[in-house]
Amino acid sequence: MAFFPPPPPDRQDRPRPPRPRENDWRLILKLLPYTRRSRKLLLWSILLLLPVSVAGAIQPLIIGQAISLLRSEAAWPYLEKMTLAQGLNFLAVLLLVTIIIRVIFSATQGYIIQQVGQDITAQVRQDLFTHITSLSASFFDRTPVGRLVTRIASDVEALGDVFASGAIGVLSDFVYFVVILITIFSLQWQLSLMLFLMLIPVTGLIIYFQQQYRKANYQVREELSQLNSMLQENVMGINVVQLFRRERFNSDMFRTINKRYRMEVDKTIFHDSAISATLEWVGLVAIAGVLGLGGIFVVKGMITLGTLSAFILYGRRLFDPIRQFADKFTMFQAGFTAIERISELLSEPIEIRDPEIYQNAISPGQIISNNQQGGEIRFENVWFAYKAHEYVLKNLDFTIRPGEKVALVGPTGAGKSSIIRLLCRLYEPTKGRILLDGIDIRDIPQAQLRRYIGVILQESFLFAGDIKRNITLGEDYSLDQVKEAAQLTNINQFIEELPQSYDTVLRERGANLSGGQKQLLAFARVAIRKPRVLVLDEATASLDVGTEALIQQALEELLKERTAIIIAHRLSTIRDVDRILVLKRGELIEQGSHEKLLEQKGLYASLYRLQMLGAAELLS
Numbered sequence: 001m002a003f004f005p006p007p008p009p010d011r012q013d014r015p016r017p018p019r020p021r022e023n024d025w026r027l028i029l030k031l032l033p034y035t036r037r038s039r040k041l042l043l044w045s046i047l048l049l050l051p052v053s054v055a056g057a058i059q060p061l062i063i064g065q066a067i068s069l070l071r072s073e074a075a076w077p078y079l080e081k082m083t084l085a086q087g088l089n090f091l092a093v094l095l096l097v098t099i100i101i102r103v104i105f106s107a108t109q110g111y112i113i114q115q116v117g118q119d120i121t122a123q124v125r126q127d128l129f130t131h132i133t134s135l136s137a138s139f140f141d142r143t144p145v146g147r148l149v150t151r152i153a154s155d156v157e158a159l160g161d162v163f164a165s166g167a168i169g170v171l172s173d174f175v176y177f178v179v180i181l182i183t184i185f186s187l188q189w190q191l192s193l194m195l196f197l198m199l200i201p202v203t204g205l206i207i208y209f210q211q212q213y214r215k216a217n218y219q220v221r222e223e224l225s226q227l228n229s230m231l232q233e234n235v236m237g238i239n240v241v242q243l244f245r246r247e248r249f250n251s252d253m254f255r256t257i258n259k260r261y262r263m264e265v266d267k268t269i270f271h272d273s274a275i276s277a278t279l280e281w282v283g284l285v286a287i288a289g290v291l292g293l294g295g296i297f298v299v300k301g302m303i304t305l306g307t308l309s310a311f312i313l314y315g316r317r318l319f320d321p322i323r324q325f326a327d328k329f330t331m332f333q334a335g336f337t338a339i340e341r342i343s344e345l346l347s348e349p350i351e352i353r354d355p356e357i358y359q360n361a362i363s364p365g366q367i368i369s370n371n372q373q374g375g376e377i378r379f380e381n382v383w384f385a386y387k388a389h390e391y392v393l394k395n396l397d398f399t400i401r402p403g404e405k406v407a408l409v410g411p412t413g414a415g416k417s418s419i420i421r422l423l424c425r426l427y428e429p430t431k432g433r434i435l436l437d438g439i440d441i442r443d444i445p446q447a448q449l450r451r452y453i454g455v456i457l458q459e460s461f462l463f464a465g466d467i468k469r470n471i472t473l474g475e476d477y478s479l480d481q482v483k484e485a486a487q488l489t490n491i492n493q494f495i496e497e498l499p500q501s502y503d504t505v506l507r508e509r510g511a512n513l514s515g516g517q518k519q520l521l522a523f524a525r526v527a528i529r530k531p532r533v534l535v536l537d538e539a540t541a542s543l544d545v546g547t548e549a550l551i552q553q554a555l556e557e558l559l560k561e562r563t564a565i566i567i568a569h570r571l572s573t574i575r576d577v578d579r580i581l582v583l584k585r586g587e588l589i590e591q592g593s594h595e596k597l598l599e600q601k602g603l604y605a606s607l608y609r610l611q612m613l614g615a616a617e618l619l620s
């Protein structure tokens with residue numbers, strides 16, 4: 001059986017309803033540490049807000065003054081001292097200056113903020129990657145890969161958008177809004193008050209639509225994760241899909257999820273459009289109001305036509321930041337959803353940790369005395385359950401001596417692979433403990449533990465990249481060491497016959513190699529690390545007879561003076577091991593040499609007889 005088991009069936013279930021949401025402010029606070037590195041740049045972009053807003057806010061005032069000049073109404077005192085042409089020229093230059101300030105400063109601010117946004121996004125992406133790769137195997141049992149990919153890719157992207165154009169944009173809209181409010185109230189309070197009062201229903205609507213949009217958006221992201229999971233699963237399992245003619249069936253399933261996704265997206269579009277339309281409408285009503293009330297004031301001589309013109313422009317500009325906020329709001333809400341989902345993932349506990357006090361951690365080799373070889377494995381009353389109370393390993397208690405070769409045998413699902421997963425600390429025992437050379441494996445740093453134990457699975461994963469890197473896996477080994485390992489595992493000749501030898505690039509998952517070649521590479525990968533304990537989980541099952549002969553020879557070399565645990569369904573391949581442990585439903589029911597177990601006439605003997613019978617029938 002494969003080392004990493006298939007996902008439990010409930011994995012593809014419909015998304016769980018969203019958890020109770022965290023307060024938006026608390027979500028933003030979670031991001032604050034990420035801004036630390038960019039503090040200076042952020043400060044600069046905030047400082048630029050004021051000149052940009054003031055320059056924007058005085059433009060209607062300048063236009064109003066120009067109209068007052070043209071109509072010979074009261075204007076600013078120093079304008080009245082000038083001729084009409086001088087006054088208009090002065091106002092035109094002033095307007096130009098405000099435009100230039102706005103263009104230059106906003107562009108600079110935009111550039112700075114994009115940089116900060118990208119920096120923060122990169123940090124979050126990195127943290128997520130590091131965190132995800134540190135999570136235990138049980139987390140991956142319950143989380144579809146597509147969901148993780150969505151979080152690292154599109155959720156982080158949505159977060160980046162918030163920073164790149166949203167966060168400071170909203171702040172700048174707010175500052176602009178406040179500066180305009182102060183300006184208009186100092187110009188004419190009745191008209192200003194009317195404009196201000198119109199903002200109250202708008203705010204109410206924004207809050208309502210914000211909530212609706214947020215809900216819909218959370219579902220959109222969940223459905224997108226489902227969509228990606230399904231896509232990923234179908235691509236990974238494309239052979240099965242095609243061999244079993246599941247194309248149409250899977251396509252129908254995909255259509256259902258796709259439809260659900262589209263329906264959720266429709267909801268977000270509805271709320272998004274509703275808010276823009278409402279704002280547009282309220283903005284127009286506000287201008288009509290200003291015209292009506294302002295017209296009366298002009299007739300009564302309370303204000304000049306210049307001031308009224310300025311107010312009409314302000315009417316639009318006051319709603320501009322709100323309209324822009326509404327536009328960004330979509331992105332902002334998507335960003336909040338993204339932060340929520342990302343922080344959910346970041347707060348996923350790392351269950352398997354290195355010992356607290358790292359310095360005190362011991363490596364198994366350290367305690368081996370000179371006359372001892374090392375590599376003793378001891379399971380001490382080990383119980384283990386993937387799901388609470390459903391024990392798949394029950395009270396296992398055995399010792400494997402240094403250098404001993406032990407085979408694990410038992411029917412499917414007996415718990416053989418689980419034993420190995422516990423030994424490598426991919427999972428922790430529910431009860432009991434596992435000792436390596438007398439040390440609890442929880443006290444051994446994981447890096448050392450994994451170096452001490454070399455595991456070869458039935459199907460080894462190869463990465464896209466060259467052959468050498470697939471053997472070294474990024475560690476510091478010389479080409480000679482790589483060659484030596486390849487020679488030991490009989491794959492050297494094959495590699496050297498390739499056009500680029502050790503630099504030959506493998507496609508993703510080693511798609512350009514045969515199953516046997518992949519397996520031989522996996523052997524080399526372990527051989528170069530010279531582990532004390534060797535674990536083979538059905539490692540030779542996928543090899544043809546010729547390759548197996550090659551491997552058998554390599555194995556003999558590899559197994560010399562090493563402790564080894566071998567899982568093999570073909571019992572003929574494990575006859576020569578020192579001891580066979582027979583498992584049934586998680587319990588150790590027999591142990592001994594091949595001959596001794598045959599004499600016992602227990603489960604092993606009947607399994608062996610069955611296999612021999614099968615082989616004889618095949619031969620006849």
Ligand SMILES: Nc1ncnc2c1ncn2[C@@H]1O[C@H](COP(=O)(O)OP(=O)(O)OP(=O)(O)O)[C@@H](O)[C@H]1O
Binds near residue numbers: 392410412413415
């Ligand atoms: N990730 C998992 N989550 C839940 N249950 C699991 C998981 N992996 C395995 N199991 C269950 O644990 C039991 C033991 O599985 P294990 O893979 O250890 O068996 P095995 O003896 O290696 O089987 P095989 O001979 O088929 O490889 C099985 O009943 C299996 O269904």
